[in-house]
Amino acid sequence: MILTCPSCQTRYNVNPDAMSPSGRVVRCAKCGHQWIEQPPRDMPLSVDLPAAVPLPPPQLTPHLREIRHATHAETGSRLLQDFFRRLRAKN
Numbered sequence: 001m002i003l004t005c006p007s008c009q010t011r012y013n014v015n016p017d018a019m020s021p022s023g024r025v026v027r028c029a030k031c032g033h034q035w036i037e038q039p040p041r042d043m044p045l046s047v048d049l050p051a052a053v054p055l056p057p058p059q060l061t062p063h064l065r066e067i068r069h070a071t072h073a074e075t076g077s078r079l080l081q082d083f084f085r086r087l088r089a090k091n
Helices: 062-090
Strands: 002-004 011-013 024-027 034-037
Touching: none
Parallel strands: none
Antiparallel strands: 002 011, 024 034
């Protein structure tokens, strides 16, 4: 954001985060003039969000445990089958 001294017209590049919602007293480094600079009208308002609450770990029902176990078993079985198929193909 660019601030301009109302007294000497010197311009300054200022980080908008340095501005509070009620404005800020600034002083020109060139002429020493002080004024209250208001934040721009289109400056987004900051919002304080509450701290995130961690979710509890998911509970696996017996049915989901069976599915997970079966999936791991099928994957392991497929990996073994692929391994032996490649081994036979080499010989």
